[in-house]
Amino acid sequence: MIQVLLERYRQGFRTGAFPRLEPVLPERFRGLPIFGGCPANCRECETTCPFGACQVVDSQVIVDLGRCLFCADCPACVHGRLSFSTEYRLAADRREGLRYGGGTYSPAEGLEPKLKKLFGRSLKLRQVSAGGCNGCEADCNVLGTLVFDLGRFGIQFVASPRHADGILVTGPVNENMRSALLDTYAAIPEPKIVIASGACAISGGPYQESTEGCRGVSELVPVDLFVPGCPPHPYTLLDGLLRMLGKRK
Amino acid sequence: MxxxxxxxxxxxxxxxxxxxxxxxxxxxxxxxxxxxxxxxxxxxxxxxxxxxxxxxxxxxxxxxxxxxxxxxxxxxxxxxxxxxxxxxxxxxxxxxxxxxxxxxxxxGHPWLKPVRFHRSWRPDHDAWGRDPAAHPLVGDLDFYRIDGDGVHEVAVGPVHAGVIEPGHFRFQCYGETVMHLEISLGYQHRDLERMLLGGPHPATPSQIETIGGDSTVAHMSAYSKVIEGLTGCPAPARAKAIRALGLELERLANHVGDLGALSGDVGFLPTASYCGRLRGDYLNMTAHLCGSRFGRGLVRPGGVLFDLQSSLSARILAALEDCEANTIGAIRLFFDTPSVLSRLEGIGRLSRSAAEDLGLVGVAAKACGVPRDCRFFFPTGIYQQEFDELITDENGDVFARARVRSREVEVSLGLVRRILGNLPKGETMIPMGPLPPESLAVTLVEGWRGEVVHVGLTDGTGSFRRYKIVDPSFHNWSGLALALRDQQISDFPLCNKSFNLSYAGFDL
Incomplete structure (x- = not known):
């Protein structure tokens, strides 16, 4: 017993100061894209991004954060005018909200007031991995560790859909997980929410050309929160969850 | 011969x-x-x-x-x-x-059942005579069944109780004792190998990095070495050392995380809490290196995309300093606690001969006393000089699998220090030429779970005619099924965690 106490003392207090303080992310972290100053009439990024994340609308580049994998060797801009900032607050309420045209990004504003009232102090989630690689799952799991301590925000992952207020979906939703996902969704009592975490769950990510479905979760069920990234940084996910519940602005 | x-x-x-x-x-x-x-x-x-x-x-x-x-x-x-x-x-x-x-x-195959439940790649040819127009029903399997008084069947999954990947487990039990476990996977199948055909495509690196998202560096290193093998242009020494650093940090994060999870599964919360946190610290070291906690974007054919300046080396060393003592302390506490040991010893035991017959690799094989480590037997890069500490254990039980991890953690900590202290000078990336036609290259990388095998086979134009991926989980799931025999069904989570295999890496 004394060893347990001594070790506990040595390990110290490790829970982060988030959300009171902003997290310090590594310099090389790739968050919100930075772009602009494109040559006139250049539309090359529409074809060079293998995941179709870039579009040019009225000579304005739009980067779809739901398709972007934040690649370190991003091939999208042959002129080298696309890079990444360390801005991690990227979650959006609507699919359309992920279409970023530069300037200030508007992250999620949260659920409607009635749902915020219902779930704001206690949100139980069921997690379904539908073709995920275990990257998104691992960085969702990590929110349960004492660094993030998800429980202090009243959010918890539960072992049955019957105990849940919503699902957090990872993975592109491949053919073999489609019915299990729909069954899980159906088993959750109303009203319920759906969170799509990671590029796969939002758009199919690197698997959007697969023959096994893989076009993301919003084709099947309505989504209340989109969390971009491959995988999303745990703070991106946590920030998104808190915004959804109206605990962060 | x-x-x-x-x-x-x-x-x-x-x-x-x-x-x-x-x-x-x-x-x-x-x-x-x-x-x-x-x-x-x-x-x-x-x-x-x-x-x-x-x-x-x-x-x-x-x-x-x-x-x-x-x-x-x-x-x-x-x-x-x-x-x-x-x-x-x-x-x-x-x-x-x-x-x-x-x-x-x-x-004459004694157990000819579907593996991943997908349509045949050859239209109108199905080994089980299923309707070629319809997608096979996942889990539609003639499960092995035992009948008799007091025998019952327990079905678990595909969606599990935690934040983990999906798979289906079918237990044949007599009372609390498991007589047989059959594992049916395929729920994560994304048709990955066929997406690689005709490549390399621009999307290929992202797909390779997500074969098993917790083994990004292992799989991407294997892929890069296949390309380098085919073109005959090996990566520079400095790049190889940085890859090895990424690989060892991946091993540290996952082994430490697994020890924490095992601790959680036996209800010993101190080590579970400490290791959960420490796992994240190792992931953050990888993020300092390449911006991604999972090593996304670190490795590419020809080298690595990120160099390690001396200031960054010093920063990672400083982080390691803090982590190392806490990691050793957390693990020591785990192995010094009798109530923990009594839950690990003799549980989920697999014999050495079973491990050899099934061709198990990695932690699961080493725990049965089977020497398997690509870093030792098939070394490349810095492992040729820096690695001689092949870890094995004896009993093939949960305890042995935990102890292999803890000893590998110590070895990896030493390796990371040696790599950081002795980084070769020079370039980190060289350009790759086109792939030669009609050629085959094969690479083995010792990921944290075990041996990752990639084989590239090119056609007459130098594109992939076939790209074969063998994740260690492909061999090892059968080991878990065998280890459960004559065990209490309540020990399944513990046994499962002691193997901690990849569903995505198996399902592809």
């Missing part, structure tokens, strides 16, 4: 140089070498053949620990061929895989 081509890890050969054996000789060569313990099946896959009378060409890659090389065989088969499984269990799943992909029948 049968005619063959012998490659070093990362080696390349023109396909024409691989002798094409009669199927009988091919089978004989594999069965004999495996039975004598001279070799084991590292990869075994097929491509369509246009030779008259043949349907498929099968390639076998045998790993030969004693020689430190890989033997490559190939042969032609028709719609039906004699299964090798009755004489060589190591190919049991590979043969099922080939049957599912091409609708051919390995005759």
């Amino acid at each position: 049968t005619e063959s081509v012998y490659l070093k890890n990362g080696g390349m050969t023109p396909v024409a140089a691989i002798p094409r054996l009669e199927y009988g000789d091919f089978g004989q060569a594999i069965v004999t070498q495996v039975q004598k313990g001279q070799a084991r099946v590292a990869a075994y896959f097929a491509v369509l053949s246009d030779e008259p009378g043949a349907v498929l060409e099968i390639f076998a890659i045998l790993a030969r620990e004693r020689h430190g090389d890989l033997a490559v065989f190939r042969t032609l088969v028709g719609e039906r061929f004699e299964s090798l499984t009755p004489n060589c269990s190591q190919v049991h799943l590979f043969e099922r895989e080939i049957a599912e992909q091409f609708g051919v029948i390995p005759e």
